[in-house]
Amino acid sequence: MITLGLDIGSLTAKGVLLKEGQILVKHLIPVGYNSKKAALLLMDELFEKAKIKQTDVQKTVATGYGRNNIDFADKTVSEIICHGRGIHFLLPEIRTIIDIGGQDSKVIILDDKGNVANFVMNDKCAAGTGRFLDVMARAMETEIQYFGELALRGKNPSKISSVCTVFAESEIISLVAKGENREDITSGIHLSIARRIVSMVKRVGMKPPVAMSGGVALNVGVIDALQKLLETPVITTPLAQYGGALGAALLAEEK
Amino acid sequence: MKRIMRRYYTEAKYAKLLGKKIAWITSGGPVEPLIAMNIIPIYPENHGAMIGASKLGGKMSEFAEGLGYSQDVCSYVKDDITSSITKESPVPGGLPEPDMLICSNNICGTVLKWYEIQARKFNVPLFIYDTPFVHTEFTDEAREYVNEQTKEYIRFLEKHTGKKFNYKKMKKVGHLSLEAMRLWKAVLDTAAHKPSPLTAFDAFFHLALIVTLRGKKVVVRYYKTLLKELNERTAHNIGAVDNEKYRLLWDNLPIWFRMRWLSDKFASHQAALVADTYTQAWCGVIDLIDENDFLGTMGEAYTRIHLNVGVDQMADTIKTFIKQYDVDGLVMHSNRSCKPYSFGQYDIQKLIREMDIPVLMIEADMTDDRKFSESQVETRIDAFMEVIKQRRK
Incomplete structure (x- = not known):
């Protein structure tokens, strides 16, 4: 299963593709004024890097200030929970x-x-x-x-x-x-x-x-x-x- | 409610024709003697809440700042000063001008300057009911001090109405006021039921009468009807929030201009704000009043209200509510306007740590919408609710 995590902050947009608990690729770009546009661009670049198609992604969760603009995400979660989970994974x-x-x-x-x-x-x-x-x-x-x-x-x-x-x-x-x-x-x-x-x-x-x-x-x-x-x-x-x-x-x- | 409030403001508008006097009074002020003397009490703070709910607070504060008032001055003060000049108001024509001003500093120190300014503007007499701050205990000297002022207050009213004080009516008013407070408490107590039949947002709305007209029959009637309705809801397990799953406690004044947004936001997380420290302030001192000696005991009761006591006692009150209403979290509104309410909030957080519930701090203002940042507040509420949900698992 491949999942996508998007963190659309106020300055940078970060994305991670995950496959069976392993980081497939990660990528970041500056957000600019249009967070949704930034998220779409970020995704294109992520998929290209990982050499996969959007349809290969089973689930997407968005976080960060721009999370509510990402209408194609399956779910939005606040940064607090996401940072907690991310860091716990890296540094238990x-x-x-x-x-x-x-x-x-x-x-x-x-x-x-x-x-x-x-x-x-x-x-x-x-x-x-x-x-x-x-x-x-x-x-x-x-x-x-x-x-x-x-x-x-x-x-x-x-x-x-x-x-x-x-x-x-x-x-x-x-x-x-x-x-x-x-x-x-x-x-x-x-x-x-x-x-x-x-x-x-x-x-x-x-x-x-x-x-x-x-x-x-x-x-x-x-x-x-x-x-x-x-x-x-x-x-x-x-x-x-x-x-x-x-x-x-x-x-x-x-x- | 709307009908009662409309009648109240209409009566006040035509007070002169009715041969009645108008007194402006602070929200925590002793109103019962005014009712006993047939004087119409007007609450600039209630007016401020209406201004806030009408989303005029930011604009009206700005006007007052243009006159030289600091950004840090309470927005109720600025709204009132603005409205008394421009007549801009949700009440047609603004508030009726006062014949006298009654100010009690049991809610804050700002009211002293505010009422002095308005006394100069309207050139009317001002009575200050000075309540010493209760750091830990209420002393006999303090009791004597406030009781003496009750007598002075009555002399003040006699002088400026030209009438003898009506002690017989005062007795009735005292009973009615106490009855209204008891009913108000019973109304708020229904929120202990799961699911809660009312939320703090409802309480903020129904509060208007206990603030403005306690001591009058109409208030007792209104709360009796409301209580009956709420009891029916609890009997049928009808909650104010659909599928209530989480219960929260609110501290400080409401954010009047964002009531709907906040209510929807919390409801979207299946969270009900079941209680708050603010509306409870109008029934928190019932036990200090002697039904048969209202005048003789109101001094102590008015001095020992929630905002005029130390943080230890405020924290104890919050702990009691956490248990009574069985809440999952505490939402504190750090209110830019209300210093006495907001100042001790971090200390209170520390004092209630043993309760082991998450606390959320929202920075805003009761009427000044310039002090509210939606996306920041939204992120904090979402994160807070996620933490509460996670803890439940």
Whole structure:
């Protein structure tokens, strides 16, 4: 049986094709303004990569912000359950999952069977989300994929006191004007977002071991800052960005 | 309900012709002495709820912000200030102007400034019924303090109506008010039945009378009829939500402009919001009132309402409801407008952890639709319901 999991986020669309519990292919593309169009394109590319036809797919589950626009999916499931399932599949021992998404950040607590026991999401503000990192990387004129490494090179992280994305950006401009170096400012930015996440972790009650899911897990600066503040290792996997899509594909297999 | 409310607002509109005075009063204020003195009570907060339900809240808040009020000021205040200037309102012509203002700070501190502003605008006398915050216990000094104000309140009413206080009628009003509260409690208690014959959304609707007109016969009659209907529903196991499978508790004021959407959203998960802490506030202090000495005991009762006590006690109340209504989860509305209601919610979450039920926090506002983000709320509700379903397995 082949199943498809689609995770249509606010920034990227991720897809995983699963065959008998094995990942056949995975793929991601930027979403743009039309999430349904992105999902269709993503599927075409997935099928081409896997050398299968759409009719070979028995079941499709969609998740992510765009999930309700995917009318051809058999079912939609929220990101919380999907990330929980995906990470439990990849890293069965994990009890706490942190996912920093484009619009939403979440901390998910799993029970020993991999079911979601509890979760907490960020408040309405963008400060604790992936969008914050995006805006800040642009302010620092750095490509997002190198942003984390830059943070690791900071020796005396700058103090970013604002919790607001917009105000933090102007705060950074004044730090630049003061002559603070890029590495230190970037390091401060990463600590700032990590502090927001850590307060969410504490609110829901951390259960080690902790892992990160979602695209931001690829950012070593965030992982490093979280480890420092949580005083516990934060585990990640190269497939972290596909956590939600994989979970969706696994859920499609179940029913 | 619509008929009663229409008659109420029509009577208020023609109060001058009827030779009656109008008092604007806060939602938690002691209304019974007004009824006893034949004064028509008008609730700007009830009006605010109507403005919210008519989806005018965002626009009207914006107008008040243009006057200089902060974004963070309560939207009921902003709606009221706007409406008293522009006359924009779901009630034709807006609220009738007050002859006096009665303000009790048992619900929040904002009402003090709000009523001061309106007292200046309308140039009318203002009475402040000051209720000390009950952190842990209600002291004898506090009792003396509020009882003294009850006497002052009566002198205030006598002065501004030019009439002697009607103690005989007050006795009747006290009995009727208490009877209405008991009936309201009985109405809400029916939700303990599975399936629940009413949801919190229904309670938000039926609440209007216990807030605005308690102490009047019509309220007792209305709730008696409602209770009878609900009892019939429970007898026949008719639920408010089709195939009720999950039961939830709501905390804080409703999101007036999204009642239908939220109700449908939860119903689509076969979830019924069976109870809430908000509508319960109008029957939470029945035991503190002496039926034969309403005036002498109302001070304590009005001081010890849900919003004027510490978080420990609020958490205890929530725990009681979790057990009484046998709920699977708690939905907390973090209400941008209502600070005293929203401020302790994270602490309450911690205090009720032993109950081991999932808690969902929705950020919104009771009337300001600019503070509501549909897709964010939808994702949170879906995820919350999935967790509840998973736990049931």
